[in-house]
Amino acid sequence: MRKQKIILAMAAACALAGAAHAQSARDYISIVGSSTVYPFSTAVAEQFGKATKFKTPKVESTGTGGGFKLFCGGVGVQYPDISDASRAIKKSEIENCAKNGVTEIVEVKIGFDGIVVASSKKTKPMALTRKDLWLALAKEVPEPGTGKLTANPFKTWKDVNPELPAHKIEVLGPPPTSGTRDAFVELVMDEGCKDFPAIKELEKSDGKQAKAACGTIREDGAYIEAGENDNLIVNKLVSNLNALGIFGYSFLEENLDKIQGETVDGVSPTFENIASGKYPVSRPLFFYVKKAHVAVIPGMKEFIAEFIGEKAAGNEGYLANKGLIPLPKDQRKQIAADANSLKILAP
Amino acid sequence: MNKLDDSAALPPTASRDIKTIVNAGLKRRHAAERRFRGYGLTAISLGLAFVVLMFANIIGKGYPAFWQTYIQVPVTFDPTVIDPDGRRDPKALENADYAALVRAGLRGLFPQVEGRRELRSLYGLISNNAPLTLRAQVLADPTLIGASQEIWLLASATVDTLIKGNIDRTLDESLRPVKDNELGWIDQLHASGKIQRKFNTILFSNGDSREPEQAGIRGALMGSFYTLLITLLLSFPIGVATAVYLEEFAPKNRWTDLIEVNINNLAAVPSIVFGLLGLAVFINFFGLPRSAPLVGGLVLSLMTLPVIIIAGRAALTSVPPSIREAALGMGASKLQMVGHHVLPLAMPGMLTGSIIGMARALGESAPLLMIGMVAFIVDVPRGITDPATVLPVQIYLWADLPERAFVERTSAAIMVLLGFMVLMNGLAIVLRKRFERRW
Numbered sequence: 001m002r003k004q005k006i007i008l009a010m011a012a013a014c015a016l017a018g019a020a021h022a023q024s025a026r027d028y029i030s031i032v033g034s035s036t037v038y039p040f041s042t043a044v045a046e047q048f049g050k051a052t053k054f055k056t057p058k059v060e061s062t063g064t065g066g067g068f069k070l071f072c073g074g075v076g077v078q079y080p081d082i083s084d085a086s087r088a089i090k091k092s093e094i095e096n097c098a099k100n101g102v103t104e105i106v107e108v109k110i111g112f113d114g115i116v117v118a119s120s121k122k123t124k125p126m127a128l129t130r131k132d133l134w135l136a137l138a139k140e141v142p143e144p145g146t147g148k149l150t151a152n153p154f155k156t157w158k159d160v161n162p163e164l165p166a167h168k169i170e171v172l173g174p175p176p177t178s179g180t181r182d183a184f185v186e187l188v189m190d191e192g193c194k195d196f197p198a199i200k201e202l203e204k205s206d207g208k209q210a211k212a213a214c215g216t217i218r219e220d221g222a223y224i225e226a227g228e229n230d231n232l233i234v235n236k237l238v239s240n241l242n243a244l245g246i247f248g249y250s251f252l253e254e255n256l257d258k259i260q261g262e263t264v265d266g267v268s269p270t271f272e273n274i275a276s277g278k279y280p281v282s283r284p285l286f287f288y289v290k291k292a293h294v295a296v297i298p299g300m301k302e303f304i305a306e307f308i309g310e311k312a313a314g315n316e317g318y319l320a321n322k323g324l325i326p327l328p329k330d331q332r333k334q335i336a337a338d339a340n341s342l343k344i345l346a347p
Numbered sequence: 348m349n350k351l352d353d354s355a356a357l358p359p360t361a362s363r364d365i366k367t368i369v370n371a372g373l374k375r376r377h378a379a380e381r382r383f384r385g386y387g388l389t390a391i392s393l394g395l396a397f398v399v400l401m402f403a404n405i406i407g408k409g410y411p412a413f414w415q416t417y418i419q420v421p422v423t424f425d426p427t428v429i430d431p432d433g434r435r436d437p438k439a440l441e442n443a444d445y446a447a448l449v450r451a452g453l454r455g456l457f458p459q460v461e462g463r464r465e466l467r468s469l470y471g472l473i474s475n476n477a478p479l480t481l482r483a484q485v486l487a488d489p490t491l492i493g494a495s496q497e498i499w500l501l502a503s504a505t506v507d508t509l510i511k512g513n514i515d516r517t518l519d520e521s522l523r524p525v526k527d528n529e530l531g532w533i534d535q536l537h538a539s540g541k542i543q544r545k546f547n548t549i550l551f552s553n554g555d556s557r558e559p560e561q562a563g564i565r566g567a568l569m570g571s572f573y574t575l576l577i578t579l580l581l582s583f584p585i586g587v588a589t590a591v592y593l594e595e596f597a598p599k600n601r602w603t604d605l606i607e608v609n610i611n612n613l614a615a616v617p618s619i620v621f622g623l624l625g626l627a628v629f630i631n632f633f634g635l636p637r638s639a640p641l642v643g644g645l646v647l648s649l650m651t652l653p654v655i656i657i658a659g660r661a662a663l664t665s666v667p668p669s670i671r672e673a674a675l676g677m678g679a680s681k682l683q684m685v686g687h688h689v690l691p692l693a694m695p696g697m698l699t700g701s702i703i704g705m706a707r708a709l710g711e712s713a714p715l716l717m718i719g720m721v722a723f724i725v726d727v728p729r730g731i732t733d734p735a736t737v738l739p740v741q742i743y744l745w746a747d748l749p750e751r752a753f754v755e756r757t758s759a760a761i762m763v764l765l766g767f768m769v770l771m772n773g774l775a776i777v778l779r780k781r782f783e784r785r786w
Contacts, residue, residue, distance in 0.1 A: 026636075028734070030637070030734075032719075035747070038723070039557065039748060039749065041723075042555075042557050042723040043557040045723060045725070046556055046557050046558075046723075046725055049725055049726070050476075050479065055726065056724075056725040056726050058638060058722050058723070058724055058734045059722060059723035060637075060638065060719050060721060060722040060723075061721055061722070061723075061744070061747075062719075062721075078630075078634060078636070078637070228747070229746060229747055230747070230749070231746065231747065231748075231749070231754075248749075250749040251749045253749070254524075254749040254750060254751055255751070256521075256522045256523075256524075257514075257515055257518050257522050257523065316467075322557070322749075323749060
């Protein structure tokens with residue numbers, strides 16, 4: 001009786017192991033990573049599946065950090081081949097990759113994503129600067145009189161800058177887990193705080209503290225974490241006329257009849273301004289390829305070629321229709337050449 | 348003291364006193380009862396109002412997704428394009444440039460359109476799967492080559508949204524996804540009856556797509572089917588066996604008590620925890636493939652098992668002891684007693700519990716986030732190890748996309764999911780009503 005049970009248990013274990021073996025021949029590309037790159041990556045995957053004899057790649061939306069964690073898990077078919085990222089890979093992530101044997105990584109930049117500050121179409125547009133945004137959203141700001149850092153006292157935009165309307169400060173934006181939030185802090189908050197004497201002083205004495213003072217967003221209800229769903233923010237802007245929202249450019253483009261993008265430092269967030277680099281709040285998007293998999297998984301080279309080809313990532317490519325801002329032409333050429341020859345990222 | 352004595356003796360005056368006291372209180376008590384009923388009624392009507400609001404919102408947004416706009420285009424299956432060497436070689440037919448036929452057809456509709464930009468937006472009226480449609484027709488019937496036909500081709504999502512009235516024509520041109528020239532073409536086609544809305548079969552026959560007009564829920568439905576199949580095959584037998592053992596055979600001691608407490612606790616564990624467990628055990632330890640219905644089913648079985656065990660035990664306890672005693676008294680063994688008498692009588696209750704557990708598993712998305720089923724999958728899964736996603740996850744993914752045409756598809760997918768939920772819960776009710784016995 002007992003013997004029978006042991007045999008049964010062993011059979012069950014063998015069945016599981018057998019299923020694991022079935023996986024050893026994966027014939028589709030596995031992509032993980034950023035939810036910002038997901039709409040582009042999936043569009044390329046679909047086209048690739050239709051236009052070539054290869055299977056359609058599987059694209060998982062895990063977030064940039066989560067993607068690298070999986071990607072750096074090791075070399076082998078159970079690990080993903082490509083990781084999408086809405087920021088460049090961090091040093092710690094490269095080290096983690098190397099520790100697990102993923103030493104050869106190819107970095108491919110695919111274009112830009114603008115981060116817009118938008119409001120309902122029914123309100124008057126505001127001409128914002130990064131300084132205004134920092135003063136309105138930072139946890140601690142220099143006191144108007146003394147210049148010493150205190151808890152943010154500003155309640156309305158007029159308090160921040162007399163030229164702005166007397167609306168209550170209400171900004172809907174992504175939570176700290178989001179790559180969009182990281183980019184907003186880096187591109188707006190860190191830039192907006194620079195010219196204040198208090199920050200400059202802090203910079204000299206303690207750089208880490210200065211960075212924290214610049215990048216910490218207030219938690220008293222003026223900044224509302226609205227989750228990862230940008231459509232939700234758009235809907236909330238339509239019903240709340242005083243609120244501003246922070247999200248990716250493609251959501252502004254899709255909803256131009258309902259919302260407007262505010263100018264930042266005098267530049268409005270249009271396709272042309274982001275592409276030319278005039279609009280200050282834009283970030284590059286990437287995907288990272290595990291070189292060791294290129295020879296093993298069918299279609300990897302062709303997929304990379306499709307992604308960076310003019311048909312997809314070019315000025316009039318289908319990714320531009322989906323809201324991706326293409327790279328300048330000469331840069332595209334260089335990147336395409338590097339990617340097609342699988343030039344690995346310098347460690 | 349006095350009062351007590353009075354009431355004990357019950358003289359006529361005292362009883363009148365009590366009556367007046369009761370009468371005075373009666374009004375208050377009736378008012379309290381009316382208030383309580385009022386609260387109950389308000390609570391229920393508030394709840395119903397929200398349900399109605401939710402359904403109205405979802406159905407109002409979702410029902411247009413069941414219709415899809417098509418444009419009639421005159422297509423000439425030009426042999427010089429499809430089959431230049433005239434050998435009807437299937438390989439050549441497969442790789443021919445069918446997009447050229449679509450473009451020629453559109454130019455035939457609007458011969459006055461010129462210039463690269465203008466033509467580009469004209470070609471944009473038709474969804475980019477049109478060449479594949481034509482290819483499928485030619486491959487199915489090569490005699491088409493050389494013929495001219497009026498063919499209904501799938502319109503692009505912007506045309507569809509405009510026809511459904513979700514784009515404001517009065518806006519300034521720069522703010523509209525449809526420009527003035529496109530508006531003119533669409534109106535012209537509409538006036539001549541070349542634009543039609545047909546039932547959206549694509550929604551039920553395609554997997555996911557980044558083009559809203561080509562996106563369907565078949566992939567997610569099949570994913571849900573395989574996942575639930577695994578869940579049912581694992582959790583039902585194990586759950587029933589556990590319930591029978593614990594209820595009928597296990598000795599009552601500290602260990603079985605501990606197991607019972609643990610099972611009750613597991614039923615209340617947040618589902619995401621099972622996802623983490625699945626990731627650690629099935630994927631990282633056993634090395635099962637990510638994103639596969641097999642792993643999804645295993646994880647959801649963990650989640651459903653406690654529900655089935657608890658429901659199963661409740662069904663077993665409701666079988667009266669007299670049945671057991673009668674069976675044993677007739678000389679049945681304990682196993683025969685359970686197998687022949689108790690289990691069949693408890694089965695309707697067990698099935699009801701299982702169906703409700705399965706309905707919960709169908710609507711679950713959180714644990715599947717962990718095991719990689721939040722993924723873009725175009726190919727409809729054909730087995731339990733193919734990468735797949737499930738209906739609730741598909742809804743989550745569509746809700747997050749920028750294209751406006753996905754809003755109605757999200758609601759349509761929710762309607763389908765709700766339909767299955769109602770169906771499963773209805774089945775549970777029917778089973779209970781028809782087979783349950785009361786003692």
